[in-house]
Amino acid sequence: MTALSRLAADNVTVGYDHRVISRELSVEIPDGSFTVIVGPNACGKSTLLRALSRLIAPSEGRIVLDGRPIASYKSKEVARILGLLPQTSLSPDGITVADLVARGRHPHQSFMRQWSTADEAAVLSAMDATGVTPLSGRLVDELSGGQRQRVWVAMVLAQQTPLMLLDEPTTFLDIAHQIDLMELFTDLNEQGSTLVAVLHDLNQAARYGTHLIAMKDGAVVAQGAPSEIVTAELVEEVFGLRCVVVPDPVTGTPSVTPIGRERSRVLRA
Amino acid sequence: MTTSTLETPTRVDFGARTVVLRVGPFSQRFPLRTLLVSLALLVSTLAVSVAALCLGDLPLSVPEVVSALLGQQSGIVETVVVEWRAPRVLAAAVFGAALGVSGAVFQSMTRNPLASPDIIGLSAGSYAGGLFVIIVLGGGPLLIAAGALVGGLAAAALVYVLAYRKGVQGFRLIIVGIAISAMLSSVSTYLVLRAKLEEALTATIWGAGSLNPVGWSQFLPSLVVIVVTFAILSALVVPMRQLELGDDAASSLGSRVEGARLGLVLCGVALTAVVTAAAGPIAFVALAAPQIARRLTRSAGVTLIPSALLGALALSASDIIAQHALPVTMPVGLVTVVIGGGYLVWLLIHETRRRP
Numbered sequence: 084m085t086a087l088s089r090l091a092a093d094n095v096t097v098g099y100d101h102r103v104i105s106r107e108l109s110v111e112i113p114d115g116s117f118t119v120i121v122g123p124n125a126c127g128k129s130t131l132l133r134a135l136s137r138l139i140a141p142s143e144g145r146i147v148l149d150g151r152p153i154a155s156y157k158s159k160e161v162a163r164i165l166g167l168l169p170q171t172s173l174s175p176d177g178i179t180v181a182d183l184v185a186r187g188r189h190p191h192q193s194f195m196r197q198w199s200t201a202d203e204a205a206v207l208s209a210m211d212a213t214g215v216t217p218l219s220g221r222l223v224d225e226l227s228g229g230q231r232q233r234v235w236v237a238m239v240l241a242q243q244t245p246l247m248l249l250d251e252p253t254t255f256l257d258i259a260h261q262i263d264l265m266e267l268f269t270d271l272n273e274q275g276s277t278l279v280a281v282l283h284d285l286n287q288a289a290r291y292g293t294h295l296i297a298m299k300d301g302a303v304v305a306q307g308a309p310s311e312i313v314t315a316e317l318v319e320e321v322f323g324l325r326c327v328v329v330p331d332p333v334t335g336t337p338s339v340t341p342i343g344r345e346r347s348r349v350l351r352a
Numbered sequence: 353m354t355t356s357t358l359e360t361p362t363r364v365d366f367g368a369r370t371v372v373l374r375v376g377p378f379s380q381r382f383p384l385r386t387l388l389v390s391l392a393l394l395v396s397t398l399a400v401s402v403a404a405l406c407l408g409d410l411p412l413s414v415p416e417v418v419s420a421l422l423g424q425q426s427g428i429v430e431t432v433v434v435e436w437r438a439p440r441v442l443a444a445a446v447f448g449a450a451l452g453v454s455g456a457v458f459q460s461m462t463r464n465p466l467a468s469p470d471i472i473g474l475s476a477g478s479y480a481g482g483l484f485v486i487i488v489l490g491g492g493p494l495l496i497a498a499g500a501l502v503g504g505l506a507a508a509a510l511v512y513v514l515a516y517r518k519g520v521q522g523f524r525l526i527i528v529g530i531a532i533s534a535m536l537s538s539v540s541t542y543l544v545l546r547a548k549l550e551e552a553l554t555a556t557i558w559g560a561g562s563l564n565p566v567g568w569s570q571f572l573p574s575l576v577v578i579v580v581t582f583a584i585l586s587a588l589v590v591p592m593r594q595l596e597l598g599d600d601a602a603s604s605l606g607s608r609v610e611g612a613r614l615g616l617v618l619c620g621v622a623l624t625a626v627v628t629a630a631a632g633p634i635a636f637v638a639l640a641a642p643q644i645a646r647r648l649t650r651s652a653g654v655t656l657i658p659s660a661l662l663g664a665l666a667l668s669a670s671d672i673i674a675q676h677a678l679p680v681t682m683p684v685g686l687v688t689v690v691i692g693g694g695y696l697v698w699l700l701i702h703e704t705r706r707r708p
Contacts, residue, residue: 136604162606169600173463175593175653179367182652189594190606194587198372198381206364220367242605 087114089277090135090165090246095144097127097134104130105301107144112246112294117272118279119292119309123322127301128281129170129250135279136167136248162190166244170251172235174223180234181219184210187241209240213267229260236267247271249280253287265291289313289337297321313337368650386649386658393645393661397445400668404441405433407676435567443566443574444671444684445664447627448637450578452645452663453585454623455638456654457616460592462525465699468639469624472529475635476536477507478628479559483540486555487547493565496558497629504625507532512617561632561685563671574630577622585619589656592616596653634685636692637663637670643699666691 088111098104104127112118112135120128133139134146137153146153153161166187174183187209188202210216213233218226223234232252239247249268253261261284269291272278282288288295289309296306299321305312314337315328324341331338369384405417410432412420419425420433455468469475481503485491491499515528540559544552591612594602603609624638644666645651645658667684670691674684 133600138600138603158603158608159606162604165604167600167604169598169604171598172601173596173598175463175596177646177650178652181364181366183597185364186594186597187605189590192590194590195378197379197590199374199379202379203364207362210364219365222367238601248604 088112089114089149091147092131092134093145093147095134095141095146097130097139097141108302110296110303112277112279115275115277116294117268117292118294118296119288120279120281120296120298121285121288122298126298128298131298132248132250132279132281136165137161159190162242164244164246166239166242166247168235168239168247168249168252176224178223180215180221180223181206181210183223183234184237184241187238190242205241205243209237212240213237229256229263232256232264246277249278251281251283254283261287285318285339286331290331290334309336313339383649383651386651386655389649390658390661393658393665397661397665397668400665400672401441401445404444404668404672405437407672408432408437439568439571440563440566441668443563443571443631444668446575446578447631447634448663448665448667449660450623450627451634451637451667452641452659453582453656454620456642456656456659457592457620459642459654460596461613461616462523463596464523464526465643467526469620470635470639471533472526473507473511473532473536474504474621474624475628475633476533478504478625479633480536480540481506482558482632483543483555486558487543487551490551493570500629501625504628505621507536508617508621557683558632560683561634562683563631564683566631570630574626577626581619581622584615585656588612588615588619593653632685634667634688636688636695637666640692640695641666
């Protein structure tokens with residue numbers, strides 16, 4: 084696979100307050116992929132995503148965006164190429180859906196140009212793509228968790244970036260809304276966006292991701308197409324969890340079933 | 353609306369009527385309600401200001417005041433209107449606007465309606481600085497102003513440094529600010545206690561916050577600082593709104609988070625410090641104006657222009673009350689404390705009910 088890559092981590096050492104999370108880590112995001120980063124808690128997957136989105140600066144090495152170190156770009160330049168759906172989001176009291184989505188246009192605006200026809204068109208199509216157009220004039224505070232997350236996705240879409248990073252986008256949603264959102268991401272990916280998501284659910288990662296990066300203790304253990312790399316051995320190595328991997332009955336992608344302590348009622352019966 | 357909902361709309365529905373202006377490369381949108389509220393506040397402030405120019409020991413009619421302002425009067429009427437009343441009336445409006453904006457900046461940054469310069473230590477710093485000059489150095493009005501400015505800036509710097517941990521986060525800023533406020537007020541109390549009676553009297557009068565001593569020579573330097581700060585803020589309005597989305601979102605949307613925040617803090621501090629320097633600590637305008645403006649405009653978060661106009665109206669009206677409501681003239685700081693204190697009680701009850 085000759086993976087072209089617009090975004091890559093080149094030998095980066097990243098961490099917080101002198102606590103190193105990952106040392107000399109190199110990762111390439113294949114262009115056009117839906118890359119999913121998986122791994123146990125505190126394995127450094129969110130840290131990697133934050134480094135890729137320039138929220139934290141690596142102490143060594145560099146993040147490369149379109150052939151140039153990301154630190155050499157202006158903030159707004161990066162924001163026109165790279166969008167981020169943050170893990171925690173805040174919205175000002177009393178903001179409406181359309182107003183929040185419109186704030187995604189910031190990298191395309193200037194002091195004089197605050198609401199161009201291009202801004203309006205981008206906001207309309209972002210709300211349309213995420214199905215939040217009927218909520219347009221509603222207050223964000225009044226929405227359900229699933230609706231609110233869609234609005235945030237719409238905000239990132241309005242940014243109109245070819246690359247989108249998603250930090251645990253489904254964590255606080257119920258299963259139906261999780262699937263709903265993952266399918267939206269798949270649609271966006273098929274329409275040409277390169278996506279990088281941090282996910283907890285291995286089965287969803289294998290089902291919707293086109294490229295998987297498995298991390299443990301700050302290092303990449305395996306990467307590649309889910310059907311090639313998701314095995315019982317890998318899951319045991321990365322998560323320390325004994326499991327069986329069977330084809331997903333719907334999609335045929337690898338599906339992980341934990342063995343646990345074999346106390347299930349079915350087995351005892 | 354009879355059109356099919358399946359059609360994609362061509363205009364974004366913001367939930368409230370929005371005015372869109374597009375001329376050449378210039379484009380902007382304003383919620384209609386914000387425009388109308390701002391206009392109403394502006395007209396009210398003008399009306400209150402004209403009333404303030406008419407009222408006093410020498411009552412004047414509106415035509416007399418207007419002609420005096422146009423330079424068509426001479427003698428006592430001209431002196432009273434142009435030399436005595438006008439600087440004070442303008443100062444009330446401009447200082448009120450500065451306090452309203454200062455409060456809005458801090459409340460936006462901290463996402464907390466309680467965060468105002470009064471609460472996070474700036475006013476206490478300015479007060480202590482002014483007292484130090486009056487009591488220890490025995491300085492006159494100009495030195496008092498300088499002391500208040502330095503005190504406010506020093507307190508702000510101290511709060512900022514103590515609250516700084518890889519960036520400044522709102523809640524920590526408030527807590528540190530309250531602590532510094534408490535310490536500074538004990539310093540102030542100590543200063544007053546060791547003062548001579550005469551100095552203590554000067555300190556108390558200044559410390560109550562009054563527009564009484566404000567003439568053109570005190571007002572114009574403050575005006576320059578306030579206008580420059582407003583100009584800088586106009587470039588920081590957009591980053592300020594983006595910061596309300598959280599640091600990660602603001603940063604990934606292309607704002608330089610820490611740079612913008614430092615600029616906002618400096619502007620907020622400068623506005624409060626310059627007003628305190630000229631008129632003494634005037635409490636609660638910065639706290640209440642942004643929140644009342646937000647409720648009137650139903651805007652998303654606090655907004656600067658309505659906060660400025662509401663601050664202007666509040667301080668102008670308070671100063672009329674301070675001068676003319678009772679047989680004796682009171683310092684305007686006393687009026688804002690009474691009105692604002694009531695507001696603070698309401699806010700605390702409202703906030704605790706909303707977030708149990």
